[in-house]
Amino acid sequence: xxxxxxxxxxxxxxxxxxxxxxxxxxxxxxxxxxxxxxxxxxxxxxxxxxxxxxxxxxxxxxxxxxxxxxxxxxxxxxxxxxxxxxxxxxxxxxxxxxxxxxxxxxxxxxxxxx
Amino acid sequence: xxxxxxxxxxxxxxxxxxxxxxxxxxxxxxxxxxxxxxxxxxxxxxxxxxxxxxxxxxxxxxxxxxxxxxxxxxxxxxxxxxxxxxxxxxxxxxxxxxxxxxxxxxxxxxxxxxxxxxxxxxxxxxxxxxxxxx
Numbered sequence: 001x002x003x004x005x006x007x008x009x010x011x012x013x014x015x016x017x018x019x020x021x022x023x024x025x026x027x028x029x030x031x032x033x034x035x036x037x038x039x040x041x042x043x044x045x046x047x048x049x050x051x052x053x054x055x056x057x058x059x060x061x062x063x064x065x066x067x068x069x070x071x072x073x074x075x076x077x078x079x080x081x082x083x084x085x086x087x088x089x090x091x092x093x094x095x096x097x098x099x100x101x102x103x104x105x106x107x108x109x110x111x112x113x114x
Numbered sequence: 115x116x117x118x119x120x121x122x123x124x125x126x127x128x129x130x131x132x133x134x135x136x137x138x139x140x141x142x143x144x145x146x147x148x149x150x151x152x153x154x155x156x157x158x159x160x161x162x163x164x165x166x167x168x169x170x171x172x173x174x175x176x177x178x179x180x181x182x183x184x185x186x187x188x189x190x191x192x193x194x195x196x197x198x199x200x201x202x203x204x205x206x207x208x209x210x211x212x213x214x215x216x217x218x219x220x221x222x223x224x225x226x227x228x229x230x231x232x233x234x235x236x237x238x239x240x241x242x243x244x245x246x247x248x
Binding site for chain 2: 110
């Protein structure tokens with residue numbers, strides 16, 4: 001017999017869907033960035049700086065960073081739920097993960113709009 | 115008839131050592147666990163590493179050439195190779211899962227074939243970008 005306590009309303013589906021949508025966003029960004037870098041060759045500081053000075057690429061990179069944080073949160077939480085059986089340790093690691101991902105986002109924004 | 119199978123104690127969940135050393139996974143299973151491993155590596159340390167290099171390289175001309183010199187170090191190049199593999203594998207396996215989610219290629223043969231394709235394509239991408247780096 002399966003004893004299952006159902007809490008919340010479809011948050012599992014929401015995370016599942018969010019992970020897939022953010023995956024598509026990041027895959028598309030990866031292609032765009034590859035094309036942009038190949039077109040910016042030869043590889044110099046001026047070219048590199050000019051590439052990320054473009055408003056559209058800054059916004060696209062920000063969207064990528066947000067997608068990455070969201071996607072990684074769902075993924076890391078899945079990993080922690082599977083392997084870390086101690087509740088307190090799992091909660092601590094989940095908090096650290098959120099802080100790490102928030103830190104990444106802040107750092108990315110700082111780099112992009114310096 | 116049912117005795118041996120029914121009495122066998124089945125594990126409630128699969129521990130990491132069991133996944134790594136006891137269970138012989140089929141190929142799609144290997145792609146799956148590599149998807150996990152590569153995802154974890156991308157979160158930490160590779161995302162931080164990429165941000166560090168992006169930060170320095172965009173900060174100044176000196177920073178840009180510092181990163182160029184940094185990327186010439188053999189240890190850094192090896193690390194980059196692993197980074198490129200993790201990104202390629204995670205991307206290719208991820209595309210495979212999106213297609214599987216659409217109920218395409220879920221029979222045994224095409225699922226095995228696509229698992230092979232993920233391994234081969236991600237290694238080919240790693241070889242190509244690694245060659246570009248070197």
